Amino acid sequence: MLQALRNKIHGWPAAIVLGVSVFAVAFFGIESYFVSRVDTYVAKVGDHEISQQDWQSRLNDLRQQFSQDPNSPYKPADLETPAFKQRVLDGMINQALLQQANTDLKLTVSNLDVRQAIGSDPGFQVNGQFSPEAYRAILNMQGMTPAMYEAKIRASLATQLLPQAIAATTIVSDADVDAFFRLRLQKRDLRLVELPRPSLTDTNVSDADINAFYQSHLVDYTTPEQVSVDYLEVKQADLKATAPTDDQLREYYAQNKQRYAQPEQREASHILIEVPKNATPAQQKAALDKAKKIAAEATPENFAKLAADNSDDLGSKRSGGDLGWLEKGVANAAFDTALFGMKKGEITKEPVLSPDEGYHIIWLRDAREGDAKPFEQVRAQLAEDWSKNEGDRLYNERAGKLADLAERNPGSLEPVAKELGLSIQTSPLFGRQGGEGVTADPKFVQAAFADDVVNQGNNSSLVQIGKGDAIVMHLNKHNAAAPKALTDVKDAIRQRILDERVDAMAKKQADDIAAQLTKGGDVATIAKAPVRTLNALERDKLASMKDVAPDVLMKAFSLPHPVDGKPTWTVVRTGNGAYDLVAVDKVTEGDPSKVDKAERDGIRGQMMDAMANAATLDYIKALRAKTEVKIAQDRM
Known part of the structure; x- marks a missing residue:
């Protein structure tokens, strides 16, 4: 066939075909013929993709939040319902729309805003003051670096910029408040x-x-459709890790030494002279002149008073500009470079300019050199961390084998149970609304009624019932829906x-x-x-x-x-x-004049919040109407 094509296409027609082919390869890239793109997003908002990982992380955060709140109206099973998952995704879509609007309107979150948000978080405070040690310890437990956490806070603050701007323009008049109380009373x-x-x-x-x-x-x-399933379960709690040997602990210590090290730290105070966004040259010069004047006057003795009188950093000026102990990477690059290049007791002679903030006058009050804690000092913590990691490893290995064997023996759980030494358990009959015990879990129910299990007679894929709890199931009995006898x-x-x-x-x-x-x-x-x-x-x-x-x-x-x-x-x-x-x-009708000012102000605030929230939702709705939003339901 190729030879026939060659015989028919020669001369100038062949040149045209060849030219088009070359153009296609050059324009699209030859890799497009060999590499196919596989979409993995849960939702796509314009050009922004919400990944499955981000969506699952949001669900996990909510799951942890609800589990720690005894007054939470949600139960763990609620988080697995399609309606709840859709609400979470809609919230993330709304945030993406607001972030895109920020970009279009050139609205940004300053480093100062980020630092103030972190510094005012009670979770990072000791005796009412921001504690770098507590900050670092909590982030370590969450597996995050300061840069990662600051990016998370910045993204969170970014979604509040427009709602706050809308709220600032919301007006509730005295007549509105009077009308409310006439109705309420x-x-x-x-x-x-x-x-x-x-x-x-x-x-x-x-x-x-x-x-x-x-x-x-x-x-x-x-009578609704019902099934009973046989299942094998692997629980991390049932897997007992052996006590670590001294060699294992020393090896673990060597591999994770940075986790048990005291980082290099600087105790600092600062005075911030803020430079307005989109500042004119005159405004920039005025800020620099003021910063230089303060820097020339600053001494260790008067620094706290100068900060209280002049600093634009509301988070630290009340404490004389005190920032506490700082590690590298906590502040922005310009501030970091200056701070860690100073000598103890020194005050910067020239103001330090940092983007999106302004000019800093920095006083290095004290310094700590970084050093690793000795092995013996952290041995107990090492043993605890090693055991936790070993437990995770054993569970992941066991659950992985369960999934692999179930897939290789799709028609029965018997070979899987024999290989892993597990006992096959059998559930009672339950419907699509679930039952009691393990059959109340929506993920268990969803897997049991999946086509592969209920119709094809295969083993299910691995089902993660909870943290450290995995199940594989096989159909035991299926009762189709049937009318009750008259x-x-x-x-x-x-x-x-x-x-x-x-x-x-x-x-x-x-x-x-x-x-x-x-x-x-x-x-x-x-x-x-x-x-x-x-x-x-x-x-x-x-x-x-x-x-x-x-x-x-x-x-x-x-x-x-x-x-x-x-x-x-x-x-x-x-x-x-x-x-x-x-x-x-x-x-x-009620008499508004009988309502005291405190109650009127409280209601006014609630009305402003409600009106601002409604206006924000309308704004988001308008953004969504003009933005292409794709949702991949099959990936939820």
Whole structure:
């Protein structure tokens, strides 16, 4: 075929084809013929990709946060639901949209903002002051460097720039606050009539009625699909690591010596003369002249007062510019270079300019040289760290073998159990909503009902139930969804038909009485039931009314005001075929003048927050409408 093509394409046609081919290779790159791109993002916002790793990290952070909060409204299983995962992803998409808007509007977070946010975090403070030692120790436990953490804080602050700007323009007037209190302190005079549940005169339900109801409500009388699975489980808690030998500890110490070292540190104070963003040459010169004047005056004796009087660093000026002990990499590069090039007791003669901040006058008060802690001093910590790492290694190795053997023997768990010395466990039957114990875990349920397991009869892939807990399963029993026999539900259907008849009679009775009352007449006579009067009932005290159904009270305070003294009667269903009649006889507006200033200011703040939040959401919605957002549901 190639020879035939060659014979047919020669001369100038061949030159054109060759030219197009060369152009394609040159334009697209020859590697595009050999390398294919595999997308791995969970969502793509414009050109920004939200990776699976970032998304999982956010979920893990929330999981840890909820587990540490005894008052959290969420349970661990909630985090595995598709709805919750989508909410988390939507939040990350909103953050990406705000960050893109920051770029478009040239809004940035300064190094000063980052430092102040870190310095004001109570988690890094000792006796109310920022502690570099606590900062470093906490970051080490989280496996983060100062640079990594600062980048995280900067990204977090960046997503607040626009919402804060929107909040700063939100105005709540005195009239808005007055309107709120007029409504909140409103009082209403109500009349309530609790209508008795009517009695059926016709209790005959034919077999034809039952059969018709059964056929039209078949989904209500269907036993859901259920499965039972055999499974093998590997738990890290069951894997006991042997005690480390002295040689192992020394080797571990040598490999991780930096974790047990005291880094080089400098105890410093500073005075910051801030340079405004997009400063003019005149503004820059004014800032530099002021910094030079202060540097010329500064001595160890007056430095704290000069900082308190002049520094633009709100986080340190109250403590005389004290920054505490700093390690390399905590401050920006220019500040770091100057600080670690100074001698103890020295004050910079020339101000140090750092980007996005301004001019620093630095006083090096003390210095510590870096040195490693001796092996014997950290031996106990070494043993603890080694054992934890060894436990992780053993678990990962064991779980990996479980996954590998299950994949190589897809038709049964028997060979896997024999190879690993594990016992096959069997779950009870459970549906897609889960059951109890391990079958309550959404990930377990999802794996059990996966097509590969329930239809193909294969072993599942490895399922991480929790940290240090992995499972592989195989179908034991599958019961397809099936309608219950009519004979088994016949009595329940008959009662349900009768209940619906009673409800229909009660609704008609209540509507007829309400229609009569709108024309006038005595309510007690027409309704043939006692009338309850509730005068001056306050809107903000409805929660304390325990003897009136909440639905009745909610409806009563949503009814229109009486016109010409004539109330409008309405019907409220209170459940189990019972209805109440409700009317509003009088409405008294609240008096805002009786509310003290502190409460007014508190409500104003809440209203501003609510309005700012609504405006921010509208802004994000507008950003999303003009930005291409792709979500990979199969990767969630």
